[in-house]
Amino acid sequence: MENLKEKVYAQLSLAKQASRQMALLTRTEKDKALAAIGEKLLADAQTILAANELDIAKAEADGQPASYLDRLRLTPARINDLVESLAALAALDDPVGQKMASWTRPNGLVIEQIRVPLGVIGMVYEARPNVTVDAAAIALKTGNAIVLRGSHSAVNSNVALARSIREALAATDLPEDAVQYLPFAEHASVDLLCTANGLVDVIIPRGGAGLIQRVLQLSSVPVLETGVGNCHIYIDQAARYDMAEAITVNAKTSRPAVCNAAETLLLHRNWPHDYQRALLQKLLDQGVELRACEKTREAHHELASLLHEAQAEDWDTEYTALILAVRTVDSLDEAIAHITAHSTGHSEAIVTEDAAAANQFLSAVDATAVYHNASTRFTDGGEFGFGAEIGISTQKLHARGPMGLPALTSYKYVVRGTGQIR
Known part of the structure; x- marks a missing residue:
């Protein structure tokens, strides 16, 4: 020594x-x-x-x-x-x-x-x-x-x-x-x-x-x-399907090993059932393993054999792999409460055409970067115009974010x- x-x-x-x-x-x-x-x-x-x-x-x-x-x-x-x-x-x-x-x-x-x-x-x-x-x-x-x-x-x-x-x-x-x-x-x-x-x-x-x-x-x-990145994508009931699909697929699959990749997908129960099923199927087609809550599995029983049952630890896991936890929520408030309970404070996103819902999400969610209608993958020094970054801080003193x-x-x-x- x-x-x-x-x-x-x-x-x-x-x-x-x-x-x-x-x-x-x-x-x-x-x-x-x-x-x-x-x-x-x-x-x-x-x-x-x-x-x-x-x-x-x-x-x-x-x-x-x-x-x-x-x-x-x-x-x-x-x-x-x-x-x-x-x-x-x-x-x-x-x-x-x-x-x-x-x-x-x-x-x-x-x-x-x-x-x-x-x-x-x-x-x-x-x-x-x-x-x-x-x-x-x-x-x-x-x-x-x-x-x-x-x-x-x-x-x-x-x-x-x-x-x-x-x-x-x-x-x-x-x-x-x-x-x-x-x-x-x-x-x-x-x-x-x-x-x-x-x-x-x-x-x-x-x-x-x-x-x-x-x-x-x-x-x-x-x-x-x-900080580690347990990042969420919340699909609000007023989300456009094409945008929701593009953002979710990008956030999960473009480079799953990095800290700004999405690890949990939250679906508003009133987002059209066909949209939900199409998005889940798209993720499955991209090779993503889905670990879904009971409510999601029941709502999409036709996909049940392809949806793994989510365990309590899944909501707190940074997979850094093609694995995504999926939960159905009844409201924006429930989505925010879930993120508050499980987020690492890295990057969180809402997809919606409802400006009031977006503003509530952006104000209430405490994270280094909060997104409206954009992928969490943008939390990066280069993408923010900072040049190469030395890391992404999730603390609040001296420096925060990229x-x-x-x-x-x-x-x-x-x-x-x-x-x-x-």
């Missing part, structure tokens, strides 16, 4: 030193580095993909499900997407140094509230190697250093990506130590990262509920909590005087 602590703390100390230099960089310097990282990822693509294949092969041998393999897998197209996200990030305004507010006191003191980097960010995450690039890029754009600790199942991919990023930084004369990757398999390395007060300024966990809760419970460093550039900054007060004393 002592040897591991020495190794981890050595990397954290290098990141801390680099963070001081990062905080002073200009936007031009940071954007040049992002472009260099993109070029390096393309140049090293074959090496990165070969490393990823090692991780995929081990995951397959371990019997990991398809949803897990999807999160873990890198492809040439996904590497191109990462490069495009770097370019989009470079095009965004640099928040560091922005004047958030300014005022003059009666004694003549001029007080300005200025955005500054957080310092050293510790990132603990699972499976998705794309997070290595996204997190490092956002940290660099906001003048932070970052220490990455991904799951050991993706260690080959993550080490290859981190190596390319560091080499690109060195080539642009930026401190390569601003990006550190902890390659250690021991869970104790996470504990050390999360308790390194004075070396790390904030911890961001990104992954399943188990990982997030573990970090929250053991961390003495402040935590920016990202965490883009401003979420990776704090602020300080700059006070200018002419000799005033108190």
